Amino acid sequence: MAATCIFKRIEKKYLLSEKQYDALLCRIGSHLIPDAYGRSTVLSLYLDTPDHRLIRNSIEAVDYKEKLRLRSYGTAEASSTVFLELKKKFDGVVYKRRAAMTLAEAVRYLEQGSKPFESQIMSEIDWAMRLYGGLKPAMMIACEREAWFDEAHPDLRLTFDRNIRCRENELRLDRGSAGIVLLPEQTLLLEIKTAGAMPLWLAEALDAEGILPGRFSKYGTAYTRTLQEKKHPVVTIQGGIKHVVNL
Numbered sequence: 001m002a003a004t005c006i007f008k009r010i011e012k013k014y015l016l017s018e019k020q021y022d023a024l025l026c027r028i029g030s031h032l033i034p035d036a037y038g039r040s041t042v043l044s045l046y047l048d049t050p051d052h053r054l055i056r057n058s059i060e061a062v063d064y065k066e067k068l069r070l071r072s073y074g075t076a077e078a079s080s081t082v083f084l085e086l087k088k089k090f091d092g093v094v095y096k097r098r099a100a101m102t103l104a105e106a107v108r109y110l111e112q113g114s115k116p117f118e119s120q121i122m123s124e125i126d127w128a129m130r131l132y133g134g135l136k137p138a139m140m141i142a143c144e145r146e147a148w149f150d151e152a153h154p155d156l157r158l159t160f161d162r163n164i165r166c167r168e169n170e171l172r173l174d175r176g177s178a179g180i181v182l183l184p185e186q187t188l189l190l191e192i193k194t195a196g197a198m199p200l201w202l203a204e205a206l207d208a209e210g211i212l213p214g215r216f217s218k219y220g221t222a223y224t225r226t227l228q229e230k231k232h233p234v235v236t237i238q239g240g241i242k243h244v245v246n247l
Contacts, residue, residue: 005121007096009155011089012198012213014190020209021160021188027205032148035157037073042145042161043173045070046219047110047129048138055138055223065089067219068128068135070106076173078104086125094193097121103173110137137171139226141218142179143189155195156202160188166222182221189216 016024025032047068048054058065065088072082079102086097098121101109105116113134115122129135143161150156165179183189190211192198206212 005098005100007094007098009094009193009195010092011094012192013216014192014206014211015183015214015216016188016190016209016211018186018188020211021190023209024190024205024211027208028202031150031152031199031201032158033151035147035149037145037147039144039146040073041075041177042143043072043075043177044141044218045137045171045173046139046141047135049132049135052138052223053132054135055219058217059220059224063091066128068125069219070110070137070173072103072173075176076103078102078174080173082106082173084109084125086128097124099125110135138168139219139222140167140171140177140179141165141222142177143218150199153194153199156199157193159191159193161191162188164189164218166218166226168226180225182218182225189218 046055047070054067058067067087069085069087070082071085072080074080076082081100082103084099084101084106088095099116099119101116108114109116113129115126141164143164145162146160148158164182165177166182167179170176192202
């Protein structure tokens with residue numbers, strides 16, 4: 001799992017409660033094995049143009065979406081391995097290219113355009129970076145993740161994300177994972193990723209627990225929320241004087 005650099009798969013998302021999570025794991029736990037990262041804090045630094053062209057296109061698009069991000073598992077240090085990822089979604093299928101490098105190499109590339117190495121995947125990422133005119137960190141998304149796969153179907157992967165949070169400041173992977181929480185308490189995001197059809201045992205378990213597919217974009221939700229807060233500033237009154245604070 002950790003070494004895979006190219007993905008082509010179908011991804012479905014579900015919002016569920018802790019109670020549904022417990023019930024679902026009771027039904028399907030015998031099929032699942034923790035993946036290479038098991039339980040981890042995932043930090044994703046999304047890259048975008050100054051006018052947020054990528055996320056606006058993603059929110060508005062129907063058939064094609066594209067995102068670039070830098071990801072680490074846990075707060076990174078200069079020598080930590082991080083992943084620079086190009087993710088595209090076309091006609092319901094997700095295509096992802098991922099290049100592993102140190103955080104120091106990634107920062108140097110994002111700030112100076114100096115590629116850490118030559119490879120087909122790095123060339124694809126670099127082409128996308130240049131296409132959009134030099135992308136910069138725009139949003140940090142973090143969560144506590146539980147990741148599983150099925151040994152009988154290695155292409156099947158399930159991730160459960162809790163405490164999904166975002167921030168627009170300190171856009172670095174070495175500055176911790178603090179942020180504003182995006183979902184109600186006790187709500188999890190389940191993502192099911194597979195190269196083909198979902199196994200019958202999993203489909204039956206989801207149906208039995210009333211867990212239905214939905215739509216939820218971490219970066220999209222964070223961007224929409226921060227945009228709304230900027231349009232509707234908080235007004236406080238101190239000593240009879242109004243103070244407007246743009247969040």
